[in-house]
Amino acid sequence: MNISDVKAKRIRKALVSWYLKHKRKMPWRETRDPYRTWLSEVMLQQAQVKTVIPYYHRFLERFPTIEALARGDLQDILKMWEGLGYYARARNFHRATGIVTRDYGGSVPADWETFIQLPGVGEYTAAAVQSLAFGHPHAVVDGNVKRVLARLFAIEDPVNRPKAYKQFKDIAGTLLDREQPGNFNQAIMELGALICKPARPTCDHCPVQPDCISYQHDRVDEFPKKEKRKPVPTLQMVAGVIRKKGRFLITRRKPAGLLGGLWEFPGGELQKGEAAAAGCIRAIQDKTGLKVDTDKRLARINHAYTHFKITLEVFVCQVRPGSRVRLNGPVDFDWVRPEQLDDYAFPKANLKFMHLIV
Numbered sequence: 001m002n003i004s005d006v007k008a009k010r011i012r013k014a015l016v017s018w019y020l021k022h023k024r025k026m027p028w029r030e031t032r033d034p035y036r037t038w039l040s041e042v043m044l045q046q047a048q049v050k051t052v053i054p055y056y057h058r059f060l061e062r063f064p065t066i067e068a069l070a071r072g073d074l075q076d077i078l079k080m081w082e083g084l085g086y087y088a089r090a091r092n093f094h095r096a097t098g099i100v101t102r103d104y105g106g107s108v109p110a111d112w113e114t115f116i117q118l119p120g121v122g123e124y125t126a127a128a129v130q131s132l133a134f135g136h137p138h139a140v141v142d143g144n145v146k147r148v149l150a151r152l153f154a155i156e157d158p159v160n161r162p163k164a165y166k167q168f169k170d171i172a173g174t175l176l177d178r179e180q181p182g183n184f185n186q187a188i189m190e191l192g193a194l195i196c197k198p199a200r201p202t203c204d205h206c207p208v209q210p211d212c213i214s215y216q217h218d219r220v221d222e223f224p225k226k227e228k229r230k231p232v233p234t235l236q237m238v239a240g241v242i243r244k245k246g247r248f249l250i251t252r253r254k255p256a257g258l259l260g261g262l263w264e265f266p267g268g269e270l271q272k273g274e275a276a277a278a279g280c281i282r283a284i285q286d287k288t289g290l291k292v293d294t295d296k297r298l299a300r301i302n303h304a305y306t307h308f309k310i311t312l313e314v315f316v317c318q319v320r321p322g323s324r325v326r327l328n329g330p331v332d333f334d335w336v337r338p339e340q341l342d343d344y345a346f347p348k349a350n351l352k353f354m355h356l357i358v
Contacts, residue, residue: 150223237269267284
């Protein structure tokens, strides 16, 4: 796409001027410390600003420096992350800060090629940290940016088609203010969050409205284009709150993979045609070796992940006499009192029913 130098200059000037006047106050915007900038970008992936702010403050109170985080125990870090979701981000961030501490003296690499090699660092995170913390001219491309650009230039390619990414990145790079790339990147993302919203954008307040092709042709609601995705499957899951002498059994997932390293109440996926109570008994024996009986149903929980949803049936269970734990899948287990549950990091689906445990 050809964008004249005059138009690009006009758009970037309007965006940055608007941002400096209207930007929201956020704690990570008050610093250029690369560690804090990096932390905020990791937390903000798949999360809203209002959700992230308290996590950001608590995390920095516990791990104020990159060295402190690198030395931290992964279980403590996962506990601090509990409820924020996408736990691979926390595991990768911990690994990456360890590498930075060990190999780069605790200084976040100030060049793209080195930084992007760190665990969990993709193009978006690299562009954000390099531009915001170091002032390097790299354009960010996230959902907000793609939506703004799709409307601004009436881009027909679906924003969720992988092949379209290069087009959006090239356009963002053309518009980028190379003298203040951090402000420009923040500006275009802020515009998408506050003005050019997915539904009911407030075009009358948009600083780049005069250059917006979709607005000029009364087609704003047609953009961004998206390809239809297959329906998200729903998995039928079960879990058991297993009582034994006033304590409950929890198990820890393998370090890698979905929810890696977190603790949970044992269970698994129901087999086709299997009744929930029977499936709970079977899944617990498969994972822990314990033979149990179900007392009652405690809760039914609905929860959504990125690519699937679950319906989780939770049962209170009793251990049969003589049965002992022999793990098959989980890497650790513990028998804990109710008041000790707060010491462990659990998936959000478990947190949704833990208030019922007495």
